[in-house]
Amino acid sequence: MTPPTSSVQPIGSLHELRQIVPTEQIEPQLDGEQGAGGSWALEPATQVELVELLKWANRRHAAVFTRRPRRGDAERFGRRPRLYLRGRRMKRVLDLDIVSGTITVQSGITMAELHNTLDERTYTTGFPTRPWSQEPLGAVLAASLDAHWGPAYGKMESQVVGLGVVLPNGTAVESRVAPRKAVGPDFSRLFLGSRGRFGIVHQVTLRIYPSAGRIVSSFGAPDLTTALAAVKRGIERGLHPRAIEILSPTADRSWGRKRVGLSDALPLLVVIEPWGPLAGRPLSWIDEQFAGALTRLTPPVGWSVHDGLLPPPRAWTAPVVGMSWAELEELGISLGADVPAGLWVVRMSRQGGWLSISDDVRGEVADRVRARMQQHHVARPTPWDDVQERLERQLDPKGILNPGA
């Protein structure tokens, strides 16, 4: 059955929307053909407004997007009214629980704003500070962009201990905050990584951590195999740092490469960020463990290793794939003494890490890396697509939320 299209003219819709969100928070989008259902960017501020907007959208068979308008939307969604939601007014810090080490915020807060708020109180999140700093937390979680602070913090998703979501039919749901539970599946996981297909995340409770000064130990390695062996041994001896990364600078970062102390003989940088003063082993211990196998480097204090060696995150368009430790070791063996520029292994744990190589690096060695990454490409359709579609039909029978995501 084709769902009914809106019988209300744009002006009528606008009037109704004004009952939900203040007029000044509604901005008409002049992208539609005459006579279409209308298109507006809206800035709700509360869960209640979100609920009402989604209920309205269900009544009017509107399309609600949590992304920016795209060319072609007008054509694609025909006479359906379109609402583009912005999170700019949903940035409040709802609770900072220092006793339990959690923060509850509205999802429109950007990563930079969140970190600034926490910094003032000497806390931080288990999320990366640099990439996506201008992205709202909700968008980062909906896309499940992942953290480079892997070993201690785990996946970004596992930093979430509570979630407030509005379902496509306008029902508000909230998960109970607890350190661990055994009361059925973790339903909140449905909304993390699924790009807004199943609901709009409006509130998030995250773990927070004391922000011990960011000290980084840096070592140079002659090849990937040596770097991996040193990291493996370190973890086996009790290293439990905030982050471990292995990277080689891109060709256009030769200045940074020199500054950090890398050379042709030592093309790879191994970065270890200890957790803090007590946990894991202290810096002196790390030095002792790694100095034997690798070469201690001394990048200038306060200098950002990433900015100096790799393209900015927004320019990093290359795929990033998870690889087990065994696969990383195999890659190391296949590369031998060759180290391509722009190689990046992040979020390393004893089980493996995430591998990427900068798009603009060419050559046979880089292709060898890409060929291995290709093996991990998840082909469409995935075996879960039908389950996902059925779920979407259950939760959003009218196809209101982010249709065609």
Place this chain on the structure above:
Amino acid sequence: MAARLARAELVAGLAGIVGPEHVSTSQADLVAYSADFWPKAQIWKLAGDVQRYPPDCVVWPADEAEIAAVLGFCNEHNVPVVPYGGGSGVCGGTVPISGGVTVDVKRLNQLLEVDDASLIVRCQAGINGQRFEDKLNARGLSLGHFPSSIACSTLGGWLAARSGGQFSSKYGKIEDMVLSLRVVFPNGDIRDTGVRGPGAPDWTQLIVGSEGTLGIITEASLKVHPIPNAQRLRGYRFRNLHDGFEGMRAVMQSGLRPIVVRLYDPFDSMLALGKQRKVDRHGDEATDSGGGAVGALRRMLSERTGPSDASGDKSGGGGLLSRLSPLADSAKRRALTTALRAPNVLNRLAHSAPSPCLMIIGFDGEPDGVAADSWSAGELLAEAGGTDAGTGPGEAWLKHRYSVAFKQAKMFEMGAFVDTMEVATTWDRLESLYQAVRKAVRPHAFVMAHFSHAYREGCSIYFTFAAYHSDPLRAEQLYDTIWNAASEATLRAGATLSHHHGVGLSKRKHMVGEHGAMVHVWRALKDSVDPRGIMNPGKLFTDESFADPTHGATA
């Protein structure tokens, strides 16, 4: 919808899939599979109702393909399916309340792959927990998951119920260890959660904890660890619970990673310290003396049996019975029932007992790291007011952590019952949760608690309650009253109703209170993969849960 098959047709159909020798309708099997370790089912049995909910039959498929065929067959004929691991669940999760086929997965017991380089293993879900650990140990590895029921539970059961082990503070619960799963859905489709495309949710975490209501887990990939070279446990005494909480929290939030941190409330501390004294006396089982009612109570409960927590402590009254063993049965019964008939008095006596609160903390890893971490933890605990109690309490706990009894009969034979409740919350609510649940249960049952499974942002509380009613029917009502009172108090305090035992039948009534409108998500998930509702019907949520899901929205 197809009508349900006659039993003969059902058995014939299943025998065609798994072979006749792997289908049973024997009375012994039907009784055995009619209940798990849910104490309420024991109450039924004692009231003469030995198999309130028998399955129509039990099957033991050999592999994933047979499971898929069994589910496909049952789905086609609309027959309920109850997945079954070790049957050690304590919430009625495997009780076939709608009859149907109990699918015991224990024949899927192979360790399939060990990736030593990545410390990842792949294993079939029906493997017994201890066998799995033994196989890993033989290769110098360990899962790090040690539920007290390790000897009688399976990997699939752990995953299905989000089990927690004794060393969860460092290694996490089973949901922290699992990387991916293979699951068979009711239509016979087999899916691997390891395949996660862009824009997809984490299916693993949506299947883990589903208690057999979505599909049957056949395999899992899990993180493992090298067996640690050193382990060190130590006891600390605190003047009161509050100081103990602060110490626990300080350790967990410092970033130290103890394998275990346990804090006992005053009465539970008395039991634990009593146990230590026994160990000090080289296992001398002689009764600890101690004056008055509190001494008697301590003697009664110092060897506990019943459903246990992940930390190996037994809850309940088996100790009571062994203490009373020289007495005649009727005298035992009288002593026990008299005490439990006045729970308020008993609680007051027990909790006025002057006892410090005992904490046990332990680390594992490389010897130098263990020494350094133990020292750092000691400093933090001393700052919080803890005094070193030496290695004795830790050793005693370690020694007894598997001294669990898998029979509850004796305590129940006396007409009394015992159960445990493991709730969890964030640190800011922990103390008020403890008080709220005790207050709610106190009028109905004897109650005590300890705090185990500590994490950076909170901790679990493990309550044990024991009660008695002379009339078995009334005993069942009393049991429900206690659970209702405790559950409502937990939800009001903003905590979760279960940290590691799961929901099954016992907590399903309170799941709307726990999840609020999130039950919509559950319904959608269930309808997406099990539209006919054949998988473990009636578990996790009641059908009424969906009538008005906004009712009882989260606190």
